Amino acid sequence: MHLKKFLSTLILVSISAQLYAYELGHGATLNDTLTVGGYFSSGFQSNEQKDTLTFDDVAVLAYGDINSRFSYLGELEAVGFYQKNFTDGSDGGTQKFHIERLYGDAWISDAFNIRFGKQITPIGYWNLEPINVLRDTTSNPLYSMLLFPKFLTGIDINGYIPQCDSTRYHLFGQSTHDMDEEYINIPNTHFYGLSLEHEFPSNISVGGSIGEFTPLNSKEKTRFIQANWKYDSQPLLLTAEGVIAKKEYSDSQNDYVRSGYLQSVYHFSNEHALIGRYEYYNDQHQNYTDNIGILGYSYRPLYPVSIKGEYQWHSQENLDCVLLSFSVLF
Template identity: 50%
Template sequence: MKLFFLFAFIFLSSLYAEDYEMGHGLTLSEKLHIGAYISADYESSNDKKQFRLDDVAVLAYGRVLPELSYLVELEATPFYQKNYTTGSEDSNQRFYYERAYADYGYSEMFNFRAGKQISPIGYWNLEPINVLRDTSSDPLYSYKMFPKFLTGLDVYGYANESATLKYHVFAQKNNNLDDDTLNITADQFFAFSLEHEISSEISYGGSAGNFVTKDKEHTNFVQVDGKYDIYPFVFQMEAAYNSNDDTIQDEQTYRIGGYGQGIYHINIKHALIGRYEYFHDSSNSQTNNIGVLGYSYRPIYPVSLKGELQYNSDERLNKFIISFSVLF
């Protein structure tokens, strides 16, 4: 209920704020900016026809000192869903901490982020919400290979004077803040990542690390990525390998996953998207090859309407998804 009032406050405030622009949030002061986003989708496959009001989220951030800033994001997901095949309905109106961290900027080379944050790995993981993406769905790679979130410390900065090589070294050795919705509930996570910008348009990088789940599964992973972004074309790829020691069942398994995605912007509002994904899991000898064809329409950038067809090598998993999302 508190969040309902916060949403109402953001919406009503925006109506009266002279300089409010959709997608930029509301600036109350340098110490407090607030924003919100929602997304909804409809999925149709052989197994189910389902509507979800997937994300309902609010965020607040600001700079309290020249060197110190913070961000808090609360999210309910899935806020509401209805399966038209089975007739079942579900709702989750509990808002949990999606992110909650403080940033301390010491220099160009050393900065510190402490708290629950997005794991700084690759491109997809850093833009995890529907409205910022170009497809409604996420590739399997994005949630099967490493923890998407970290409740710990990230030391980051530029490793060279020209500010083209960015590094992150991050660590967690504690419980997560709100682990109900995590893709992997690791309570130990140590990794590093590097990203080299050749130019504003071309970059590449990689990361490697280790995490231990609450079930005491030890997993090592290595990841690579690359991006070419020259309007009207964007091409990006990411791939990762992880190997997993299950100390309870005393077996070793591995996964390989990755995707390549191309986007052609017909104009600033319309875009066509093609994606190929590969995923293999040795624990169940399962391999998926997935092709995605998508279309994105943004009447304005923070309002996104998308549709996509997914063709899976396991035909039972073929699906059609449409989504609507807004960043306030």
């Protein structure tokens, strides 16, 4: 029944889109200030425990420019929309939509912008690309999921450093509850940070971040330092990110979490790419360490349509798996 509702919704959206100026991947422009779009992702995972098919990341987007100085974006997303477990025959899911992003941009100048509302935390590369169809692999590095809040409900002052438009900065902070605390990896009411990135003429960019946050209903404070590096020269794209987080507890005990990844993407053409990634994750408090190797393939018949597959090797037992996904940006 959930699957039938999902397919019916897609058909209705497709019919409605014909009534407006529409281009796949760019949404339907309803008027001068409003464009509506969306995306969905489906995935299949197979490991020693089970085989599952999931319709995931069903989302609706609305965005536009109010005038030359103000723009906005809103995004609602349902995660785990429908799931089928082929191992035991069970199925289920939730059609509840959550606020993933809801923010406005006030453009004071080309070099100075204020973004306010719920937004992506401006750290590194991976976290800035939340939509599955635009990423190169189905899976996310543990680095991007467990070390800092992926979203913040607050303010991000960002722009380019004067006289140096190759260096971008973000000064961000949150001191309130998240707009939707069911939909954030680390709920908090205290999150502050600074990130910088510099682009060199040699197709290389280097950046880093520092910050601190306190999880909701916890006295544990986490401070982190992060670094990222990218080399982008077609057909090869190399990215690396790493973070060291220090967890400070009320009993004066400190623990460290270290994580990072190195990923290479080789584009044989605009449609085909081969991906390799190595990840490292070490949590001193949980006494947990994992080394992960990933080999994947990406096929894009059109840029807003992605078909991906990967195999994961883990140093932890029983975690090796196969992942396949199909995703579309409307």
